[in-house]
Amino acid sequence: MANRQSGGSNTAGGGAQRPNGAPQNKICQFKLVLLGESAVGKSSLVLRFVKGQFHEYQESTIGAAFLTQTVMLDDTTVKFEIWDTAGQERYHSLAPMYYRGAQAAIVVYDITNQETFARAKTWVKELQRQASPNIVIALAGNKSDLSAKRMVDHDEAYAYADENGLLFMETSAKTAMNVTDIFLAIGMFL
């Protein structure tokens, strides 16, 4: 049976169970969800972050839609439970269960496609309306390696993120630019 703690983030300092009495790090676990139009690179970002890989022909998501990755931040072990949409967002049919109880969300758009940025904004609104009030939202302008084909202005996105209290970075799942950084920034924020 799922034994997630209510509220999700459980900070355990289990030093007492250690036979050698060594000081133990804090462990935090977070549910992080990815949102954004199809093909903006959500799955690619996760693949890069979790496995350090990139596939030029990443299939539209089915299969493993739930991954975990652990990172160290100072003396704290941060474990991300990363949820991918499984394509349910394609016809605007994502179940609210998906972002229920999430402590963090990365809303992704593709810098070469203006429509995906507009869609990202509606996701941010939806999260602000429906998700838990203190959710940390990061905006990722992905495919920054394709800046020759850029359609979304960096400063415009930055200004929008700033107004709405979002973390913001331009990322590339292909070159790995800012990928780990955006997850770490979220970890710090939490």
Added chain:
Amino acid sequence: MDEEYDAIVLGTGLKECILSGMLSVSGKKVLHIDRNKYYGGESASITPLEDLLSKYNLNNEGDQYGRGRDWNVDLIPKFLMANGQLVKLLIHTGVTRYLEFKSVEGSYVYKGGRISKVPADEREALASDLMGLFEKRRFKNFLIFVQEYNLEDPKTWKDFDARTMTMAQLYEKFGLDENTRDFTGHALALQRDDDYVKAPAYSTMKRIKLYSESLARYGKSPYLYPMYGLGELPQGFARLSAIYGGTYMLDKPVDELVMEEGKVVGVKSGEEIAKCKQVYCDPSYVTDRVKKVGQVIRAICLLDHPIPNTKDALSTQIIIPQKQVGRKSDIYVSLVSYTHQVAAKGWFVAMVSTTVETNTPEDEIRPGLALLGNIRQKFVTVSDYYEPVEDGTSNQIFISSSYDATTHFETTCLDVLDIFKRGTGEDFDFSKVKHTLEEDM
């Protein structure tokens, strides 16, 4: 939408979502449509509370019921048996990963106008106020006999062949009185009427074992309930289906099923037609292919206190055996609360339901309502219970039955597994579920 699918599923109630998940897992190409813009159909949990209030021309003025969006009110109340079929489905498919359950605190049975805790093992039986001292001893021996009974091992039979001898004969063998028979049959074996007494004892004995095994798993009662309400269950199975490639479209009107030579070949929505080999749906999508076989009355009650005489349990089930109140079918009472994230802080949701037997159904649930104490608000619905006219094998339209009055998923799971078998010609193969739904690095 203009593609060809193996199966199109209409409606996102629990049964349809489980089916959709099982079909996708089995490698079928599935399109899943709902005319509503939310998941769950009849098995949705309504949020915010204002949505429910407005249906009855009520409001939440001055936040008299607390914050509306803290409520997730089930339209159909049910609990999961900890060791039951639905839990097995959830675990095998990995859907438990998306959900969080709480054990239901108390399981009670009604006797002579008051309620008592259902004893499920020897220790509890001895402490129970349901029976006198000598009856307790007889009941204890009965429970031990049932626990130890093994069809493979005639030594455990003690001259009782449970495959041919009836439950009445077993009660007789242990000299159990009417009252004990009543709570054993209805609150432990969860039989809905008294036909079981004349049937071979083995099936009721298995049910009693399931009750005890489920109880043994989490302690206080054999029942589980998901945080945020039952509406999470269909969403969980829908996600499973999507992960295995199922396509989801909510808020999509369904105009008609397209037939050719007596078989379904597609579903029409506006100008679009999605082609398919099969359709799976709930009765509301095919009103001309189902028959009404009865009615269920359900009263949703908002309380600002637990149910009296339940030791302030924050969740509970009470069964009122039919005989206790001169009826043919049992009355079920269930309670969940703010601790399950289905009500605002300090609030409780009770549901009283039964199968309708008269022209004045509200009178029928009175014994249940009377147990609740002061009721702050009550929403009563009487819904028709539909069954499909055909089994679907000739026209390839597989229709689920409506949800019945029971507070468990017994019949729900049986219906789903049966539909799956009719539709695919085989039992669901759990080994087809890949165990890569999650990956730990």
